[in-house]
Amino acid sequence: MKAAFRWFSRLADMIAAGLLAAIFVTFLLQIATRYLPKVITHFDLDYFPALTAIRPLGWSLELIGILWVWVIFFSCAFVVREQDHVKFDIIYLWVSRKTRTIFTIVSAAAIVAGMIYALLPTLDYIDWMKIRKTATVRNPITGGKIPMRTIFSVYGGFMIVVAVRYAWLAIDTFCHGPPKTELELAVEADAPKAKQ
Amino acid sequence: MSVELIGLLVTLFVLSGIGTPIGYAIMLAAVVYLGMAGLDVALAGEKILQGFYKSAILLAVPLFIVAANIMNAGSITDRLLAFCVAAVGRFKGGLGHVNVVASLIFSGMSGSAVADAAGIGKIIISMMTRDGRYSRGYAAAITAASATIGPIIPPSIPMVLYALVSNASIGALFLAGILPGIMMGIVLMIMNCYLARKRGFAMEEPVPLRELPRKTANAFPALLMPVILLYGIYGGVTTPTEAAAVAAFYALLLAMLFYRALSWRGLYQVFVDSARSSASVGIVIGGAFILNFIVISEQIPQAISAMLDGADIHPLMFLLAVNLLILLLGCVLDATTIILVIVPLFIPTCKALGIDLVHFGVLVVVNSMIGLITPPYGILLFVINAVTDIPLREIIAEIWAFLAVLIAALAVMMLFPDLVLWLPRLVGYSG
Numbered sequence: 017m018k019a020a021f022r023w024f025s026r027l028a029d030m031i032a033a034g035l036l037a038a039i040f041v042t043f044l045l046q047i048a049t050r051y052l053p054k055v056i057t058h059f060d061l062d063y064f065p066a067l068t069a070i071r072p073l074g075w076s077l078e079l080i081g082i083l084w085v086w087v088i089f090f091s092c093a094f095v096v097r098e099q100d101h102v103k104f105d106i107i108y109l110w111v112s113r114k115t116r117t118i119f120t121i122v123s124a125a126a127i128v129a130g131m132i133y134a135l136l137p138t139l140d141y142i143d144w145m146k147i148r149k150t151a152t153v154r155n156p157i158t159g160g161k162i163p164m165r166t167i168f169s170v171y172g173g174f175m176i177v178v179a180v181r182y183a184w185l186a187i188d189t190f191c192h193g194p195p196k197t198e199l200e201l202a203v204e205a206d207a208p209k210a211k212q
Numbered sequence: 213m214s215v216e217l218i219g220l221l222v223t224l225f226v227l228s229g230i231g232t233p234i235g236y237a238i239m240l241a242a243v244v245y246l247g248m249a250g251l252d253v254a255l256a257g258e259k260i261l262q263g264f265y266k267s268a269i270l271l272a273v274p275l276f277i278v279a280a281n282i283m284n285a286g287s288i289t290d291r292l293l294a295f296c297v298a299a300v301g302r303f304k305g306g307l308g309h310v311n312v313v314a315s316l317i318f319s320g321m322s323g324s325a326v327a328d329a330a331g332i333g334k335i336i337i338s339m340m341t342r343d344g345r346y347s348r349g350y351a352a353a354i355t356a357a358s359a360t361i362g363p364i365i366p367p368s369i370p371m372v373l374y375a376l377v378s379n380a381s382i383g384a385l386f387l388a389g390i391l392p393g394i395m396m397g398i399v400l401m402i403m404n405c406y407l408a409r410k411r412g413f414a415m416e417e418p419v420p421l422r423e424l425p426r427k428t429a430n431a432f433p434a435l436l437m438p439v440i441l442l443y444g445i446y447g448g449v450t451t452p453t454e455a456a457a458v459a460a461f462y463a464l465l466l467a468m469l470f471y472r473a474l475s476w477r478g479l480y481q482v483f484v485d486s487a488r489s490s491a492s493v494g495i496v497i498g499g500a501f502i503l504n505f506i507v508i509s510e511q512i513p514q515a516i517s518a519m520l521d522g523a524d525i526h527p528l529m530f531l532l533a534v535n536l537l538i539l540l541l542g543c544v545l546d547a548t549t550i551i552l553v554i555v556p557l558f559i560p561t562c563k564a565l566g567i568d569l570v571h572f573g574v575l576v577v578v579n580s581m582i583g584l585i586t587p588p589y590g591i592l593l594f595v596i597n598a599v600t601d602i603p604l605r606e607i608i609a610e611i612w613a614f615l616a617v618l619i620a621a622l623a624v625m626m627l628f629p630d631l632v633l634w635l636p637r638l639v640g641y642s643g
Contacts, residue, residue, distance in 0.1 A: 126240055
């Protein structure tokens, strides 16, 4: 079970890194294809037909937008750890461990409740978005434009995964106490090095 | 104030107060608001998705994070430090100056104060405290203080966020940050000089001047980064977002090909870490989209404007009040939260009072960076405490002098908008 979990988490890391790398590469392609035609005419390389075929990409900006939406919600669902989130934790760090347990359970339960409450209407909205399609990006296999439903579906998945994750966090906190804070983890990670 | 707005505020404050991630707390509060107002709760998701899909400018954020992480992983910090020690290590309070200058230069690459403190800061603190030349608290305090310069000098992630909420030009904001950033560096060095004399800190062994050219050459390609970035934007070669991609690409070339300090494995880790930080910032930005929608539909900025109109307030008084407020909020809130959630409330009033939005943006960013080192809640203090094990008590005891000069610098920037706007105007910003 644990091994499967770790394997899955590694796969998720890989996908998130891949999505971000794809944004990066698309940006570079966008800049390169805008300037290459000028460079080619400048150096009189026109007699290579493959080079003259290079044209500025029309679809890159929208593709980047799609990837960006996916990076955020996919990573929030599978890659971002509890201690990575931006939090206001003065009070949390100040109270006793027992109170922290209560805080963690209450906030996890609130997230689960909120996500479940908003889930069906949001799925409805996402499904309704099938009538809208991408403006420039096309499905590379069928050649058709992609419905926004497909692109926004990541948000529905995100809501479900977050609800499940925080339900699990609430149960785990109830049984084993609150998760470690960022500082505790940093000190632990640093401790072996400091001793050497 | 409507009942649903009260519901929103109560949910937001209670949840974020007990340590719920801010992004989720805002989303839940928005769901409560929409539910109580009898609106479709799917609006929350809709505003967030549409917001991300349409705001291309935000893409600079993940790309700058990638660039910063590559810089940190690619040993570029060591070369910069060697250069700084050779250049300013010979003066009284030498390593303190090295610290500030390294931050000034490094900030031209990372755009993130935390990356600065955790990367270059850790190395320099161990140099300063070796042989007990500087007290631990002093080393940590000057490191934290100089790390605040990071996001003032371009590239700057907080400025991208500010541009998003204010529609001010990113290019102008970046240029406007250069002089204030240098000014912050200078006041910190003056304070360091004064304290070094007063306490008689030991001097460094001066690096022979003939070694300076070699060390400069070694660090030179890294020093070019801010130049490339600014040329890209102002030469009309790239958009600001594309410039971020170019910056990341340049960092990659340096680290992998030129310095050969980054392996494929290291690069993969850079992308995983960057995706993680982008997403955790991203979810707060998402929260800001929906919160912004609610703030506008509740007409809160208009209410603030109307209130201030009646009071016939002077622009300078307004700036002073807002800056005091942000300074106070900075003691307890994160910079991202301040810029995305609090600042938008004041933008309409700024416009009405004729305050330049670029000037205001620089003040806001400088101010919220100072907030990173104000006790009790200063993320930079925590980061340094975590990576060096220097007790918070010792850091805080030494931070006040640096905090004072930084606030003085902020006051000067506030009183003299021309100082901030001179560079942007030079390249044609009309403000």
